[in-house]
Each structure stands twice: as structure tokens, then as C-alpha cells.
Amino acid sequence: MPVPDTAPGGGIDWIVSYPKSGNTWMRLLLTAYFADDGCYDLAAEVTARGASSYRLFEDALGISCDDLLPREARILQPAMYRVLAARYPEGLWLKVHDRQAMLGEAGWLFPPESSGSAIHIIRDPRDVAVSNAFHDGHRDMDRAVAKLCRADTMLVGHAEQQLDQHLGDWSGHARSWVDQRDVPVLTVRYEDMLADAAAVLMRVIGFARPQVAIDPERIAHAVALSRFDALQAAEDQRRFAETPDGAARFFRRGEAGDWRRHLSAAQAGRLCLQHGDVMRRFGYAVEA
């Protein structure tokens, strides 16, 4: 289910990130802010679908993803988003892990004419690697580091009823969004969300919904409801549906700098060597 949105707007607002960079947290903040009763059910929210949901695809286009080859479904994705943008003229938020891509005659994967904005969440790639290692259940840091360095990294989704998502490497993913000029992009850092979630949430709503008069009380309530310890407590009560098999929990630590406990100097160095340019661009210290 898309994040509810009663605000005026238009087009789809993409909540974009490499996996394990704060995308779910941002969706929960927005859900809590825009929910009619200022509240949400975490168990219900985890059924929220992203832009790669089979069901969203089938609802929009009336054909089954199961019957298509991955490349056939991918070519139809822009058409799916055009249908959805027309169907939800009041605006729609969708989660995205794909990199933005040009698909030849089909145009941009996430079509600018169907887009409102892209909220791009970025996180220190060293922490992203560690979080991915736990989320994917293998805890193999070499493997997680390699995932962020490969140009062909994908999330193969059919077991979870999702279209394949083409991530690429961490730097390429970020550049695909921040260096294109056709969809307005606001980049927010996960570390800034940790430091002042209220300020980041106000920036995000102000960017994506400039018509909305931001209510500070609702912001404070949304932030309180979505604190990491509150999400962990809710997850203790009921397993989060997005938690993959093999992972102990979805909301594990959520802190900045956890990589120092898990990555060797060589592993951190590999990420800095490959991604140093983009890391510096977004204020991450690159250590030799």
C-alpha cells in the first residue's frame, strides 16, 4: 500500500535509496505524519509495497508479472508508473531501490512526466554494507562489501512478489539519481535523520509538498512514533513482514559508525577506494 497522502500535489514521489539506508524509516515517518489519526500500525505498514510490487504492476496494467520475462516486465515499468500517476492525481509516494535508468525507446525507468520528486536517502556505504550483511542473513562482510561494488548488483524479487530491481554499485546508484536533471531530487543523509529526524522530515515534506503548511506538532508526533527503539519494541511484538528469512530482525541497530565493529581495514578500504568520490561529495570521511 502506498504511503497515505492527503496533501495536494501531483505525480509520484519516489522514496529512493540503496537497500538498508533508511528508506523504511522515512516511509514510516511520512505515514505517521500524514495518517488521519497521526498513528499507524507497524504490522500493517510493513505490507506496504514499493514501486516494484507485482500487485501494483498487475493492478495498473492488468497482466501477471509471473507470465513475463524479467526484461519484458522492466520495459513495461514506465507504462505502469504513467498509469498510476494518472490514477492518483492527488499524489503518491512509492519506495524505490532501483537506480534510475534509461530504457531506450521506453524512456526513463521512472518517467519524469509521471514524477513529482525523488527523495534520495544516502547512508555511509560502510554502514550500508554491514546492515546488508545482517539483513541478508549471511553476515559475510566480504560478500556485503562486494555487493556494493558490483555494477550488476540486483535484487531478484519474484519469490517476494517483486520485480527485479537493478541497483548497481553504491556510487553508480547515487549518481543515477543525483546527476539526472529530469526529476527534482532532494538528497537527505541517514546520519542527519539520526541527528534530527524532525528537521529532515520537514525538509522532505517541504520539498515534495511545497503547498502543505507543515504542522510542527504532527512532525514531533511522527518522530516520536518512529523512534528506533519504538520500532524495535513493535517488532518484538510482531515480526516485521519485510524481514527476510535468516535475518534475526529488521530494525537491528540503526546507528552511524557501526561498521567500525564489523569491517576490517581492508573491507572499509575497498569501499573508500571505489566510492571515495561520492562519499566525499556527501560528507563522509574517507579513511585511507
Add this chain to the structure above:
Amino acid sequence: MARLIGELALSEGDVPDRLDAPLAATPVHQIGAEAFLLSLPMGLAFHYRRGAGTVFRRWPGVGDDAVALFFEGTVLGAIAWLNGFVPLRASAVLHGGKVHAFAGSAGAGKSTLAVALARRGMALCADEVLILDPEDPAPIVALPGGDRAKLRGAALALTGCDAGPAVRPGIDKFHVPDVPVAPRVPLPLDRLYFLESGAQGAPGIAAIPPSDRLERLASAWYRPQLFYPLVGPDHAFETATRLAGAIPMARFDRARTPATFADEVDMIAAHIHARA
């Protein structure tokens, strides 16, 4: 139902690029009051007209498997809606002269359960689409789809079935050989089960109260985006209300793990046997 069966003729030929005055259109399909057009990215297109059947056109290299797959799915659903029938996204088996159907979200295990029951002596009525006749409400009549069982690789392992040919080359979904299939003749619908996992804790089967049936039924409609433009919201609501009042429904809640699968099949099989 005989009228619907007469609409299922399929032949190869020319297909128009668009319909005249469609009621709804996406880049993939168009639907009008009397016709349906489906255009797929691999170069396969279907054109159905009431009274004339369906014509398909394909690029070289598109096999009969792809033609059958889409005809038995989206095209069949459109034909049903255009002729006043209601297609459900459901699998179904035949036992005791009645149809027992299984609905649920994508990936809920509808086909897997139907195949498992077929291996215990019931005949497969539907793998993906079950068509209902809303005109005669007591009991509601279903038309078995006549389609073959299809399962993903993991579901084949779960049910102990061998893999037949892939539904299309490159897709991890296979026809299942040696599954008995019910004939395409109208049969009474006994019950519609909604497959869930973990919603009420312990596995079990519980009746769905009448107050919840309308919403449940609407969730099981197959390709409703084709139906709403055809009839409008009032008629859609009236159809759903009539059917919801006439179809017994139950919730089948399962742990849905490989270790519990056989016990859960036993449970639903016993429930079906008890009703026969």
C-alpha cells in the same frame, strides 16, 4: 455458461492496433463495450470481439505456450467480464460433484494447494481463473477453466510433483503433468476459501461472517480494472452484493512452512470430504 463456452474460439490472424472508442485503455490493454485488445511486449497481441471470438497475432519466435498462457489468463478474464460473468482469481478442485475454490493474494499458494489436493484424488477445476455465473444465485455455478496446473520450482518440490515443460522458456514456472483436470462443464460452487498465513495464530478453518463477505469477494475478482469501466460502480456493487450473499466463504489460516504443509493439506482435504 454454454454462451460463454461459445465465445472461447481462438484463431491466428490480423489484430488492430487500437479499439474504436475504448472505455478504458492502458499501454497494454484496451476494453470497449463489445471488445478487448491486449498488446504484449514480446510481440503477441489478442483481439476479442463478442460473437466473433479471439484473434491473435504474434511475432516470429513467440510460441504456442505464450499464446495459451495469456489466453487462459487475462484474455479469458476479459471475455468473462464482457459477457456478464464474474472471473475470480482462484484455483479450484472438484469433489463430490461440487467446486471448492481457493482465493488469496498473489503468492498465497492457491495453485500449490489445488495441485496437492489433486494428488489426493480431486480433479483440478482452475489454476488461476475460476468463472462464476452471477445470474443464478442458488447455488452459484462455476465454469472450470480447463487450464493445466502450473507451479513454480519451489512449489513443485513442496508437492512432490515432477516438472513438465516451462510455461514459457526462461520462466521459473512449469506445467505439472499427470494432474487430473475436470471437464469444462458448469458445476455448483460449494465454498470459497481464502488462504491466509499466520493471521489468527493457530492453523484452522473458520467461516467468514456475512458482513465481511462483500469485501472479501471484491478482493478475489480477477482483473477488476476491466470490469469497472464496463458497468460502472453501481452495477459492480450490485453484482458483488448478490454473489457475496450466495457464496459460502471460509478463511483457511496456515503456518505455511514446508514442515506443516502436508498436515495443512490434510486439514483442508478433511474439510472438503466432510462437506461432500
